[in-house]
Amino acid sequence: MSKTFWHRWGQLIAATLAVLAVVSGIAFTTTARNAAQASSGRIVISFWHSMNRPNGQLLDKIVDNFNQSQTKYKVVSQYEGSYGLAESKYINTLHTNVTPTIMQQSDIPTMTAVGDYVPIQQFVDADHYDLNQFYPGILSGFKLKGKLQSMPFNASSSVMYYNKDLFKKYGVKPLSKSPSYSEIRAAAKALTEKSKGAMKGATLQIYPWLPEQLAANQNAVVVNKDNGRTAAATSAELNTPAMQRTFARVQNMIKDGSFQNYGTGSSASVNQMAGFLAGKIGIFMQSSAAAGTIAKGAKFKWGETFTGSCGRRTG
Amino acid sequence: MTQLKHANHYFWLILVALLMSAPILIGIWASLLPTADIAAGHLTSTNISLANYVAAIQTTPVLRYMANSFIIAILITAGQLVLCTLAAYAFAFLDFRFKKQIFALFLITMMLPFEAQIIPNFQTVRTLGWLDSYAGLTIPFFASAFGVFMLRQAFLQVPNELHEYSQLIGLNHLQFLFRIVLPYSRSTIVTFVLYMFLTHWNDYLWPLITTFTDQYRTTQVGLKQLQAQDTFSNWGVIMATAILILLPTLIVLIIGQCYFRKGLNTGGLKA
Incomplete structure (x- = not known):
């Protein structure tokens, strides 16, 4: 009985298993990639931004220069569309494999609405970073209750x-x-x-x-x-x-x-x-x-x- | 007299054909012009060159986008081919309980547009950690109700005598499938493969929301990305990129034209 069962269904089961193997193979390489990225020796810092055209090219140059200046970190910058689009991408992918380490956003209110970020003030305090090199007017635009929320980067008016x-x-x-x-x-x-x-x-x-x-x-x-x-x-x-x-x-x-x-x-x-x-x-x-x-x-x-x-x- | 009639017919046919293909023709023409001429509206300019194509390949990740589209379209097509063939075989040749109901269930998913499945699919792929990966881009498409339906219709046309004969000579299911059913339905299979390849080459919405880096962006999403990143200054390059992306589609269409006609017809002939 079991012999006929295998005779009749063995190949079909084998084919199904083969398909499953392919599927899990693709899935595995994906997971492996994420692990490999983290263990390539350099700490990967993903950076989402909304700078396009000449500004985007300039930003890429800054990132390249930084990556070449040291070997500990690797910043991967990625244009994610307008501020609004980037924001909704961020909200929809929070705590997943694609969540960026650093993100450029237009203003404080949008990010406070999302809530899930570390105020830059913590890093400023830890590094004793001198904020006096910034214009006070611009700095105040990025502060909330006296604490700096994000680093002024491309303040425009x-x-x-x-x-x-x-x-x-x-x-x-x-x-x-x-x-x-x-x-x-x-x-x-x-x-x-x-x-x-x-x-x-x-x-x-x-x-x-x-x-x-x-x-x-x-x-x-x-x-x-x-x-x-x-x-x-x-x-x-x-x-x-x-x-x-x-x-x-x-x-x-x-x-x-x-x-x-x-x-x-x-x-x-x-x-x-x-x-x-x-x-x-x-x-x-x-x-x-x-x-x-x-x-x-x-x-x-x-x-x-x-x-x-x-x-x-x-x- | 008939010649005049023919000439008349052809005149109108050519006119309509030109009208229909005008956007593509204008696109090809614009891709050969310098961006400055396009921006200024000088469509009759004679400064034709392939500079835009060179720039597109050298300065944009279009080749990477195309490679991604190829990988994704081929993986999906292969996955669907295997799964749909097996499922269609079951529906066409096997007898099991609730067969009709299960088949109806399959068909019902065809009524549900993909856009309606996007949110649950996105949640699943996100939880699995498959965002921005080939797995996330391909696996959700491996099962296709349309494919099962199309192949089932084709398999039903395999004469019952062949089925009986194969049982007489002791072929098992897979032997019957590979030696008789698949060769018999060759034109449908080819149509299916071409159709699925084209569909997924042109995928837009799903790659748009599940890719976040150039490493995995596909052509259609990449084109939009290029446009958003560098619109005004480089219409020529954008047109050149669009034409490049169009080429594989055209090649597949030209090769598969006769199959398309044959294949899409068979589904409706006999149930």
Whole structure:
């Protein structure tokens, strides 16, 4: 009886076992890889960042230099998309084989919301690292209740970029160092009208950081408890006079017909940048980190100014 | 008169064919142009060169991405081929209890889109520590209801006489499978292999959420990565990369064209 059983099913069972062997083989090499990475002599430090284009290339160079400067650690840097994307990847893979050792993030609130990180203050204290080499203003932005949460690495501020050649071509006066809102609106309108629709005067990407900056420029916060710095924020303060003024200004430019809407989502900033570099946009607001991209890609003279203000700026 | 009719037909056919292939043709053309010309909208530029392809291979990990896609597509196809063949054989030739119900259960999983299975699959792979690995990229796809269904339909067309004859001469199940069933269903098997290879070569969503380093990124995800990392300055390189990624698909399609026609038809002819 058992003989016929093996005669009939032996090969099938063997085939099934073979499949299982292949599966576990693939699985095993995977586990082995993770173990091997840790035991290759150097301590692997995985580093997730959101630096792309020239900034990303520069960061890779810094990492390479560090790796070549010593043999104890190996930093493996990996671009993980925008801050938002990298953050959600981090949250969804916490405590797994891919969790990064170090991560670059845009601001404190997002990381405190995730919670699972070691404040940099602990390392600063242990190493007696001298924080006085940083600008106090920048340092305070990364502090929570007096404790440094993350290392200021690529602190950027919002600025306005404009295409000097287009301003000249259409005879519009260049923007001042710290342009007022009415100056920006007038320039955008003049550019749009004088170019007869070949270009739009200005744009503002639908990206939360930008209105936040515009509100901050008017000494306003976007969430309560001093933007969540004195305690965890409990409510948003979006419907403030400062925010209303900000959006009324955008609305005015839309009414003037001098505003280009690049929409929202991951391709909005890309399209905005492409539009500016192709000379289709006169003025746009973006992080000062974009200067590298513009310097590399712009075939025209361009200028950089402080974020547009409403004449109420105190700082 | 008929010649005129033919000419008329061909005129419209060529027109529609050009229209349909325009995006690819424009893509190929753009991949040969310098990025500066593309950005400025000079599509009629004559500065044609292969510089973008050289740059794509030298400055981006596109070859690594392609190697990963190959490994993943081949592993999945092989895994599916083995498992689906065995499962389909059972459904086609063996008699066991609840056969119909189990087969219905298989088919039900076809109604469930992969997107709906992503969260449980992700949790499983994450817990197993398979994120960012070939295991995590391939093993969840080893079982395929579509494959079982397609092969079962093909196996059902094997004449019963052959089955009886094989029993008469004392072939066991695996001998029957390898010597008679598989050769008989060759065109379906080839279609199945090509189809699965193409499907998994083009996988996007799963590799997107389970790969975190260039070591394991596949072509489709890698292309998106390249675009995000370096968009504005290098449209030419991105187009060149896209065309490079397209090549294996085209080769597989050209080779397998006749099988595709034959194979996908057989499934529906006879149940």
